[in-house]
Amino acid sequence: MDIVVSVKTNLDLQMIRIKNREPVLEAIPYKTGDLDKNAVEAALQLRDAVGDSKVIALTVAESNRKVRETIKEVLAMGADEAVLIVDPALESTDQAGVARTLAAALQKIGSYDLVLFGEGSSDDYSGQVGPRVAELLGVPQIGYARKITAGGAGVLVERSMDEFIETLEAPLPAVLTVVSEINEPRIPSLMNIMKAGKKPTEEWSLADLGLDPAAVASSCETLSNLAEEQDRKHVMLEGGAVDQAAGLVNALLKEGILGR
Amino acid sequence: MNIEAKLGLDVFKIDKERHITIDVEVCNRVCTDKACLYVCPAHLYEIDDQGNNTVNFEGCLECGTCLISCDHRALEWHYPRGEYGVQYRMG
Amino acid sequence: MEKVDCIIVGGGLAGLSAAYGLASEGLEVMVVERGDYSGAKNVTGGRLYLSPIRDIYPELWESAPFERPVTRELVTLMGDGASTTLELASDCFATAPYQSYTVLRARLDQWLADQVMEKGGMVITKNRVDEILVEGSKVIGIRAGADDIGADVTIIAEGVLGLLSSKVGLREEPLARDHALGYKEILELPSSVIQDRWHLNEGEGAAHLFMGEVTKGMMGGGFLYTNKDSISLGIVVGMSAMRERKEKIESHTLLDAFKELPQIRPLVEGGTLVEYSAHAIPEGGIAKVPKLFGDGYLMVGDAAGLALNALLTVRGMDFAIASGFYAARAVADAKSRGDCSAAGLAQYEQSLRSSFVLKDLETAKDIPHIMENPRLFTHYPQAVSGLLEKLYTIGPHPSQKLSSTVIGGVRKDFMNARTLKELYAMRKI
Ligand SMILES: Cc1cc2nc3c(=O)[nH]c(=O)nc-3n(C[C@H](O)[C@H](O)[C@H](O)COP(=O)(O)OP(=O)(O)OC[C@H]3O[C@@H](n4cnc5c(N)ncnc54)[C@H](O)[C@@H]3O)c2cc1C
Ligand code: SF4
Ligand code: SF4
Numbered sequence: 001m002d003i004v005v006s007v008k009t010n011l012d013l014q015m016i017r018i019k020n021r022e023p024v025l026e027a028i029p030y031k032t033g034d035l036d037k038n039a040v041e042a043a044l045q046l047r048d049a050v051g052d053s054k055v056i057a058l059t060v061a062e063s064n065r066k067v068r069e070t071i072k073e074v075l076a077m078g079a080d081e082a083v084l085i086v087d088p089a090l091e092s093t094d095q096a097g098v099a100r101t102l103a104a105a106l107q108k109i110g111s112y113d114l115v116l117f118g119e120g121s122s123d124d125y126s127g128q129v130g131p132r133v134a135e136l137l138g139v140p141q142i143g144y145a146r147k148i149t150a151g152g153a154g155v156l157v158e159r160s161m162d163e164f165i166e167t168l169e170a171p172l173p174a175v176l177t178v179v180s181e182i183n184e185p186r187i188p189s190l191m192n193i194m195k196a197g198k199k200p201t202e203e204w205s206l207a208d209l210g211l212d213p214a215a216v217a218s219s220c221e222t223l224s225n226l227a228e229e230q231d232r233k234h235v236m237l238e239g240g241a242v243d244q245a246a247g248l249v250n251a252l253l254k255e256g257i258l259g260r
Numbered sequence: 261m262n263i264e265a266k267l268g269l270d271v272f273k274i275d276k277e278r279h280i281t282i283d284v285e286v287c288n289r290v291c292t293d294k295a296c297l298y299v300c301p302a303h304l305y306e307i308d309d310q311g312n313n314t315v316n317f318e319g320c321l322e323c324g325t326c327l328i329s330c331d332h333r334a335l336e337w338h339y340p341r342g343e344y345g346v347q348y349r350m351g
Numbered sequence: 352m353e354k355v356d357c358i359i360v361g362g363g364l365a366g367l368s369a370a371y372g373l374a375s376e377g378l379e380v381m382v383v384e385r386g387d388y389s390g391a392k393n394v395t396g397g398r399l400y401l402s403p404i405r406d407i408y409p410e411l412w413e414s415a416p417f418e419r420p421v422t423r424e425l426v427t428l429m430g431d432g433a434s435t436t437l438e439l440a441s442d443c444f445a446t447a448p449y450q451s452y453t454v455l456r457a458r459l460d461q462w463l464a465d466q467v468m469e470k471g472g473m474v475i476t477k478n479r480v481d482e483i484l485v486e487g488s489k490v491i492g493i494r495a496g497a498d499d500i501g502a503d504v505t506i507i508a509e510g511v512l513g514l515l516s517s518k519v520g521l522r523e524e525p526l527a528r529d530h531a532l533g534y535k536e537i538l539e540l541p542s543s544v545i546q547d548r549w550h551l552n553e554g555e556g557a558a559h560l561f562m563g564e565v566t567k568g569m570m571g572g573g574f575l576y577t578n579k580d581s582i583s584l585g586i587v588v589g590m591s592a593m594r595e596r597k598e599k600i601e602s603h604t605l606l607d608a609f610k611e612l613p614q615i616r617p618l619v620e621g622g623t624l625v626e627y628s629a630h631a632i633p634e635g636g637i638a639k640v641p642k643l644f645g646d647g648y649l650m651v652g653d654a655a656g657l658a659l660n661a662l663l664t665v666r667g668m669d670f671a672i673a674s675g676f677y678a679a680r681a682v683a684d685a686k687s688r689g690d691c692s693a694a695g696l697a698q699y700e701q702s703l704r705s706s707f708v709l710k711d712l713e714t715a716k717d718i719p720h721i722m723e724n725p726r727l728f729t730h731y732p733q734a735v736s737g738l739l740e741k742l743y744t745i746g747p748h749p750s751q752k753l754s755s756t757v758i759g760g761v762r763k764d765f766m767n768a769r770t771l772k773e774l775y776a777m778r779k780i
Contacts, residue, residue: 193478194381194475266627269624301629303601323394323631328590329593342476348390348393348456350628351628
């Protein structure tokens with residue numbers, strides 16, 4: 001079984017500080033998407049369970065520098081090969097552009113039975129890329145996988161829905177997105193990190209995929225990205241505890257927060 | 261700005277495992293000076309309600325001053341695992 | 352056990368400098384660093400003396416992310432309620448090539464790690480080395496998590512605490528009397544404000560040291576360095592001094608009190624606090640430098656106690672970089688001769704002895720003792736200012752013994768028994 005797992009490099013969100021209500025994005029280290037690591041782990045487990053399979057890590061970014069640690073990390077976890085789509089034009093892309101690029105890359109890779117994604121990325125969390133790729137490739141997709149086994153028509157998947165679990169089967173090739181509860185991603189050992197550099201890695205540009213930079217350009221522009229400012233009511237409740245409690249209930253009723 | 265607020269500016273990646281463990285029995289039995297309480301630049305050591313020494317390892321700056329200053333070897337102190345502990349943005 | 356040519360424990364300046372040298376020679380080198388990136392765990396006051404190391408890796412420094420060259424040197428001797436500020440205006444500091452630069456470690460160390468990788472060296476971050484593996488008297492590699500990795504030579508660059516090396520007896524455990532605690536705040540200020548406040552030309556920087564009241568009489572001092580758009584303001588205080596003081600002071604409150612002093616408040620006014628950090632500093636001097644090499648290993652930087660606190664100059668980074676450089680040379684040599692035993696690596700110590708590293712430490716061997724005499728600052732500010740220029744000067748060559756020049760210059764002003772007694776104590780500087 002050939003499994004392609006798509007991984008994304010994000011900024012390490014914990015390292016970002018806020019200055020004048022704006023995030024300071026300069027010199028923030030990169031980090032592999034958390035759910036992407038679950039997807040890699042799922043791919044590795046499936047590969048080992050099925051046998052005679054390989055895992056290809058696929059990533060898209062505007063520079064090699066941005067993704068090199070991510071690629072090293074997933075190869076160290078155990079992926080067999082990596083394909084990087086690197087092109088400066090990807091600097092200003094969006095989910096649709098990334099999906100187009102990934103779909104083109106998958107077509108160039110040619111043989112794939114399963115394509116795995118995290119259900120969303122650690123930064124934008126739009127959850128769009130996996131489903132979009134499935135549509136572009138015209139293959140079945142199953143989102144929110146919490147368990148994946150080879151079998152049935154091709155693959156058997158338990159989906160984690162809010163209040164129930166759904167079990168589906170799909171023929172291959174198929175696109176799956178995984179949730180964090182599916183597994184605990186392994187931490188690569190030093191030795192494997194060392195060897196990761198020697199695994200086969202391909203780097204393609206958009207031109208190599210026959211894509212025009214215009215085809216991946218974002219159709220929206222972010223004008224501002226700020227948390228909403230909320231006005232405080234500044235209501236002070238006076239009196240003893242009993243009076244304050246009554247006052248609070250009244251105030252909440254008046255705001256329509258209680259008793260709806 | 262008080263010390264808690266200062267520490268709030270730093271990035272701490274907090275491990276489930278603690279990297280500082282106090283042998284409280286030693287603190288109670290032999291230590292009169294209790295150096296850890298005043299040498300720690302992050303002010304993380306505190307005597308709790310039961311009179312026992314505690315450390316809020318989560319805010320540790322990893323300077324090692326408490327370890328070096330404890331004459332009674334009451335501390336089991338090692339660096340946090342990779343991916344954890346303080347990460348200075350500027351240093 | 353898998354094996355590489357050389358493993359480096361710790362990706363600070365010492366370890367990375369060694370890695371850069373080895374990778375440049377084409378050796379297989381693996382740096383293991385526990386921080387998320389090199390520099391993530393490292394703290395310095397603020398200035399790197401470049402003159403002593405400019406000719407080491409001359410190709411590197413042009414692209415280094417330095418903050419500002421230090422063109423203004425200030426020192427304030429603080430009494431209780433009275434202080435003297437001395438400014439040393441000297442053309443040799445104010446013109447290029449500058450002898451020192453202010454730095455921030457997260458930037459500097461990451462940049463050096465990038466240079467190592469560009470030369471083909473491996474820098475593995477987010478991984479802690481758990482053990483140094485020893486077989487008989489020989490260091491054979493490291494243990495990290497479940498992995499044992501062997502190396503012909505292991506370079507120990509784990510920094511001041513030396514936790515791993517002391518555990519296997521390669522050095523002693525750190526003692527309070529040989530260490531100081533250093534801690535600081537980084538306060539953001541617009542670059543134009545920094546230049547106005549410290550009377551600097553565009554891009555130039557100031558270094559300002561404080562002694563006396565700032566540490567409430569404890570051995571140590573305060574420092575202020577100007578970065579590009581922030582200042583580093585901090586305190587260094589002897590660990591023993593904190594213990595010995597009758598009335599104990601919570602260390603973190605010293606820095607708050609320092610900021611409230613009338614001389615300091617206007618300097619930090621309007622600054623936004625963005626980081627608070629702390630680190631230990633080796634202050635044992637040459638007496639505490641452990642055995643620097645043995646079968647299969649070398650010790651570099653703070654891990655080997657190669658740092659010097661000499662009144663007005665705090666140095667460790669230049670020592671770290673230089674010791675890394677000489678370690679790389681020794682390892683490359685030993686590898687080419689196929690002899691990584693202690694005998695094969697002995698060249699390392701010899702080259703440190705003939706360089707400024709051990710020479711300057713040797714010259715300064717009595718400084719820890721001298722620094723305990725508060726009269727040096729209170730009774731002899733003139734003598735101190737006379738000493739200033741000498742003490743500030745870190746040339747490309749090993750420092751000279753200062754006693755002859757100092758005694759010569761001061762004798763005519765202070766020919767009395769008391770002064771001579773004090774000078775007698777200073778003769779060893
Ligand atoms: C407040 C302060 C002010 C100072 N001012 C100056 C100054 O103005 N000028 C100057 O030249 N020097 C100054 N120094 C000294 C200088 O900072 C040090 O001498 C220098 O940082 C030493 O470099 P190093 O590479 O030897 O050690 P470090 O920078 O401490 O590097 C050690 C590295 O090893 C890593 N490490 C440790 N253990 C492990 C492990 N088990 N596994 C993996 N990685 C590990 C650490 O994360 C770290 O990156 C100052 C120090 C302090 C604290
Ligand atoms: S100094 Fe050591 S023995 Fe004393 S209270 Fe602190 S940890 Fe305990
Ligand atoms: S290592 Fe430093 S910051 Fe951490 S608890 Fe000890 S003294 Fe405090």
